[in-house]
Amino acid sequence: MRGASATFRRRLDPVLPWIVPVSAIAVWQLLGGLGLLSNRIMPTPVQVADAAVRLTLSGELLHSLAVSTWRAATGFLIGGSIGFLFGLMNGVVRLAERLTDSSIQMIRNVPHLAMIPLVIVWFGIGDGGKVFLVALGVLFPIYLNTLHGIRSVDPGLIEMGRVYGLGRGQLYRRVILPGAMPSILVGLRYALGIMWLTLIVAETISSRDGIGYLAMNAREFFQLDVVVLCILLYALLGKLSDLMAKRLERSWLKWHPHFGRPSANSPSA
Amino acid sequence: MASAFRQAKREFPVRVIDGSLAEQSWSDAETGGTPDDAGQERTGDDIRSGATTDGAHRDAIQPDAEAGGANRDAVRSDAEADAIHHAVRPDTTDGAIRAAVRPVARGIALDLHRIEKRFAGGPAVLNGLDLSVRAGEFVAVVGRSGCGKSTLLRLIAGLEAPSGGVILRDGRPAAGLDPSIRVMFQDSRLLPWQTVEQNVMLGAHGLGRKEAAAKAREALRLVGLEERARDWPSVLSGGQKQRVALARALIGNPRLLLLDEPLGALDALTRIGMQRLIERLWLRQGFTALLVTHDVSEAVALADRVILIERGAVALDLAVTLARPRVKDAGFAHFEKRILDRVLEPDDREAGEPPAEWTYEI
Numbered sequence: 001m002r003g004a005s006a007t008f009r010r011r012l013d014p015v016l017p018w019i020v021p022v023s024a025i026a027v028w029q030l031l032g033g034l035g036l037l038s039n040r041i042m043p044t045p046v047q048v049a050d051a052a053v054r055l056t057l058s059g060e061l062l063h064s065l066a067v068s069t070w071r072a073a074t075g076f077l078i079g080g081s082i083g084f085l086f087g088l089m090n091g092v093v094r095l096a097e098r099l100t101d102s103s104i105q106m107i108r109n110v111p112h113l114a115m116i117p118l119v120i121v122w123f124g125i126g127d128g129g130k131v132f133l134v135a136l137g138v139l140f141p142i143y144l145n146t147l148h149g150i151r152s153v154d155p156g157l158i159e160m161g162r163v164y165g166l167g168r169g170q171l172y173r174r175v176i177l178p179g180a181m182p183s184i185l186v187g188l189r190y191a192l193g194i195m196w197l198t199l200i201v202a203e204t205i206s207s208r209d210g211i212g213y214l215a216m217n218a219r220e221f222f223q224l225d226v227v228v229l230c231i232l233l234y235a236l237l238g239k240l241s242d243l244m245a246k247r248l249e250r251s252w253l254k255w256h257p258h259f260g261r262p263s264a265n266s267p268s269a
Numbered sequence: 270m271a272s273a274f275r276q277a278k279r280e281f282p283v284r285v286i287d288g289s290l291a292e293q294s295w296s297d298a299e300t301g302g303t304p305d306d307a308g309q310e311r312t313g314d315d316i317r318s319g320a321t322t323d324g325a326h327r328d329a330i331q332p333d334a335e336a337g338g339a340n341r342d343a344v345r346s347d348a349e350a351d352a353i354h355h356a357v358r359p360d361t362t363d364g365a366i367r368a369a370v371r372p373v374a375r376g377i378a379l380d381l382h383r384i385e386k387r388f389a390g391g392p393a394v395l396n397g398l399d400l401s402v403r404a405g406e407f408v409a410v411v412g413r414s415g416c417g418k419s420t421l422l423r424l425i426a427g428l429e430a431p432s433g434g435v436i437l438r439d440g441r442p443a444a445g446l447d448p449s450i451r452v453m454f455q456d457s458r459l460l461p462w463q464t465v466e467q468n469v470m471l472g473a474h475g476l477g478r479k480e481a482a483a484k485a486r487e488a489l490r491l492v493g494l495e496e497r498a499r500d501w502p503s504v505l506s507g508g509q510k511q512r513v514a515l516a517r518a519l520i521g522n523p524r525l526l527l528l529d530e531p532l533g534a535l536d537a538l539t540r541i542g543m544q545r546l547i548e549r550l551w552l553r554q555g556f557t558a559l560l561v562t563h564d565v566s567e568a569v570a571l572a573d574r575v576i577l578i579e580r581g582a583v584a585l586d587l588a589v590t591l592a593r594p595r596v597k598d599a600g601f602a603h604f605e606k607r608i609l610d611r612v613l614e615p616d617d618r619e620a621g622e623p624p625a626e627w628t629y630e631i
Contacts, residue, residue, distance in 0.1 A: 160458040163426060164471050164517070165448050174471075178462040255462040255501045 043225040048232065051225035060214070065233070068199060068210040071127055072237075075134025076195050083139040083191075084184070087146025091180070092172070101147075108140040113201055125206040130199060137198040138191040145187025149180030182256060185249050192241040200234060376405035376557030377438050377449065377525040379425065385433035385581075386420055394420045396581030398434070402574075407551055407558045409568035411608065412578035418561045421578065422527050425559065426452050438525070448475075451523040453531040457510035459502040465489070465513050466498040472520040481520075488516035492546060508539035512546070519550060526551070528560040532567065544570055548593065565612065569604045570595050577611055585611045 025045050031037040032044030039047070055061035086104065090097035112133060123129035153176050161175045203212020211230050218226035253259040379402040386395040394417040402408050410418045423429045424436060427446040436443040438450075451472065459468045469485040476484065489495045492512040502510055511531055518526060528547070532540045548571055551558050562568050568575045569589055577585035589604050 154458075156454065156456060156458050157460060159428065160452075160454065161471075162446060163428065163450075163452045165446065165474065166471075170474075174463075175460065178460070181462070253462075255464075255503065257501075257503045 040224070043228055047225045048228050051223070051229050055214075055226065055229070064209060064211045064214045068203065068212070069237070071130045071203075071210065072134060072195050072199050074127075075131040075199070076138050076191065078131065079135030079138035080142050080188070080191060082135070083142030083187075084146050086139075087143045087184075088150065091147045091150030092176075097147075104140075104143060108144075112136040113198065116202065116205055119202075120206050125208060129206070130202045130210075133202050134195050134198045137194045141190040141194060142184070142187045145183045145190070146180060149183025149187075150176055152183065153179035181252055185245065185252065188248070189242065189245040192245055193238065196234060196238050196241070375524055375555040376403075378402065378404040378440070379525070379557065379559075380437040380440070381421075381425070381434065382437070383434040384421070384424065384431050384436065386417070386424060386429070387432050393432075393581055395424075395431070395578075398578070398582050400576065400583060402557060402559065404439075405555050405557055407548075407560070407571055407573045409560045409562055409572035409575045410578060411562060411565055411568050411575060411612065413612065414563070416578045417581055418578050419529055422452070422529050422559065422561050425525075426450055426527050428452075447525075448521065449524040450527065451518040451521065451525070452527045452529065453511075453514055453518050455530045455533050457502070457507075457514040459510055459513055459517075461502050463502075464498065465494065465500050465502060465505070468502060468513060469517045469520055472517040484520050485516070488520040489513070491519070491550065492516045506539075508535050508543065511535065511543060515543075515547065515550070519554065522554065523556050525557045525559070528558065528562075530561055530563065533563065540567070545594070547571065552593070565605055565608045566597075568608065569601060575604075575608055577608065 028037070028042075029045045032039065032042065032047075037044075043051075052061065086100065090101055115133065115136070116129075119129040119133055123132060157175050157179065158171065161171045166174060199210075200212050203210040204216050205212075207213040207216075211233055215227050215230035218224075218230070249259050379400070381398060381400040384395050384398040384400075385393055387393040398417075398421065400421075410421060412418045420429070424431050425443075427443060427450065438447070459465075460471070463471070466482065466485050466489065469488050470481045472488075473481040473484050486495065486498065489498055492515055494509060494512055494516070497505065497509065497513075502513065505513065514531070532543050535543060544567060547558075558571075560568065560571060565575075569591075572589055575585070575587045575589055576583055577587075579585075585608065587604070587608060591600050591604065595601060
């Protein structure tokens, strides 16, 4: 009996996270279908799906997705690299930290979205401005978490490395960087969230294409189904990038009891 | 008390110089010879190379008044350092006692002369400490919390530089970290992101990958953790982690092993197992061992000599003349009591404090 219920629970486990969103959509459809929710305020899921099919067939959806993803990825790559390099440098070289850390902290405290008017003047409404804003938004969480990760590496391990004759380069590669990795990955996940947020705002305010533009444009023509579709797309994209970050954690932190699965010789007791 | 002392003396392990003669005479000495027999078997060779004086020095349990190592030559002559030491110690395998020849000369001989260490702004942690450790000797350092015993270990390891005085390793001034010196810390300090095997290989880095891996397997087999080679350290118990740390320390065949309370965090049973393991590997590999501990019983169980550090200097230097493997008999209790009594002796500096507030790390 007990074994059977355990198997059942194991089978149910992957389904669990989907129960809430699926029932929410069901209730939403029901309310819309019964006319309790006016279609002028909120289209039903079926209408949204309909819009998705329509836009996919016209190619508009894929184009918008591609444009937005490209901007997000480019901005993330640029900002993430800069943040990581500065974090690494300032965690390692005391002089560099004294020189740059307080300046970086000052810039960090400016909400980067406040720069949109300036960015429009600098870059126009093309890709450049969006990539710039995403890079700026992503830079700081990665910088802070890299710096913090390097600082919080157990000094005992570093001392051990020295006793065992690790050179400076080896010490960074084998001890300090892996030690900072959990913190760096936290920064990465946080930065992914900021990446989409920045992009949405930037695309909504000033753009010629992209998902944000799609939503804004639909509002002009009162196509609420497209607006809702765009919002759902953001949720999906956010979830997708989070999944990727989780996958990274799994493979890079597989030594960590919180992330890895137990190895072949799992603890006997 | 007196009888315990006599018994302890009877069990004094013989240490003779000149290997050719050693094997035969020691097996005799081990199987029932008395100290007198052993003394008679010493030849002219021993006298020439200074064994008699050194041996006699070690025979006697030093009165406390002699403490501080003032009677030891701070720097030993090269001739003596180069002499091949062989010691026979009983090594139990399957319950049988057999004599083993231990190549003592592999270890590093240490000479510390008037060592001082003060940290910025603070009082001196070590103040004119003198200590000589022979090649292959097992020395335990005990003392109250904060007496500077761990600092002493860090100075010898080269992790820190003394504020004053000289540290000689094999007669040469110590200069920083040395690959032939390995340290075992209180926490195992394994890299959590590397497997057990990779962690052990860290101790053999500089070798080729294949060779290091083979050596790591061998070292893990010595500590009985062969089958855990591919595990992450996080799934090991505290005792297993320390065994991995021991394997990592020994894989490079160190000539000096520094042990900084490595068993302090383990439970009593695991600790006894680890003590036996450390003793066995020490007997086998012939390195010099310096154990910092707050457990007097552990010090007596493992060490040839127990050093008590007080007020930054050596306050007691006691040769533990018990045969190995050591059993907790009257002789053992005698040594334990001697050291404990000395540690617990109220010292003048703190005489003003109420006894209730004293904390002893023993």
